[in-house]
Amino acid sequence: MLQRLLDCFYPALCELCQKSLKNGRSLCTTCAEDLPKISEPFCQNCGETFDGNIEGHFQCNNCLGSTHDFHFARAALKGHTLPFHLVHSLKYRRHFYIARELARFLAETWKEDDRFRQLGANAILIPVPLHWRRQQTRHANQAFELAREMSKLTGLPFRNALKRARPTLTQTKLNRKQRLSNLHGAFQMKKRHLPHLRRANVILIDDVFTTGATAHECTRVLKHQGKASKVAILTLVRG
Numbered sequence: 120m121l122q123r124l125l126d127c128f129y130p131a132l133c134e135l136c137q138k139s140l141k142n143g144r145s146l147c148t149t150c151a152e153d154l155p156k157i158s159e160p161f162c163q164n165c166g167e168t169f170d171g172n173i174e175g176h177f178q179c180n181n182c183l184g185s186t187h188d189f190h191f192a193r194a195a196l197k198g199h200t201l202p203f204h205l206v207h208s209l210k211y212r213r214h215f216y217i218a219r220e221l222a223r224f225l226a227e228t229w230k231e232d233d234r235f236r237q238l239g240a241n242a243i244l245i246p247v248p249l250h251w252r253r254q255q256t257r258h259a260n261q262a263f264e265l266a267r268e269m270s271k272l273t274g275l276p277f278r279n280a281l282k283r284a285r286p287t288l289t290q291t292k293l294n295r296k297q298r299l300s301n302l303h304g305a306f307q308m309k310k311r312h313l314p315h316l317r318r319a320n321v322i323l324i325d326d327v328f329t330t331g332a333t334a335h336e337c338t339r340v341l342k343h344q345g346k347a348s349k350v351a352i353l354t355l356v357r358g
């Protein structure tokens with residue numbers, strides 16, 4: 120009832136094609152179907168896509184011979200213009216309502232990838248945190264919004280269990296090594312969540328996976344401070 124009333128006064132528009140929509144949707148079916156989804160083959164460690172034909176499981180050149188603390192990383196969408204446009208709307212234009220649409224892609228990816236299944240129905244969704252000062256400027260944390268919406272869709276438990284202990288530089292212009300040192304010691308566990316993390320499997324949620332430095336650092340904290348068992352990474356976009 121309330122939704123219908125809202126549709127009358129504030130007709131929602133598709134975030135990509137501006138077509139008017141109902142029922143609180145913010146992405147039309149055509150645009151949602153046209154988004155470049157990641158399917159096999161992709162790197163079994165970092166989710167990097169591979170455009171050619173390849174048989175069986177593969178590891179990308181970046182991952183060959185390197186070790187990650189996390190179990191594996193997987194993304195839902197390719198790092199093309201439209202997915203980045205949506206992330207930008209969520210992050211910088213304060214269109215937080217699209218998190219509900221975007222979480223559907225996360226839920227779909229979680230459902231189709233057996234490796235997430237193997238983590239169990241009690242795997243905890245934890246968002247990558249923002250420093251409180253940056254969160255104040257942006258008015259919300261995009262990873263928090265995505266994880267909370269994904270929890271509603273999948274029934275997986277959600278805990279905002281990590282915090283940023285200190286502000287960090289924006290990572291965009293840094294390479295992997297610089298990112299790792301920029302992030303070292305930047306994350307901490309929130310104490311009240313500690314009892315729930317012990318031996319639990321975790322799915323860490325973020326908007327974009329680029330070099331994996333954030334994923335690596337959060338995993339280290341979840342395992343060392345939180346005593347979590349396995350930590351898998353699920354992001355909306357593979358940057």
Ligand SMILES: [Zn+2]
Pocket residue numbers: 133134135136137138146147148149150151
């Ligand atoms: Zn559309």
Ligand SMILES: [Zn+2]
Pocket residue numbers: 162163164165166167178179180181182
């Ligand atoms: Zn890889």
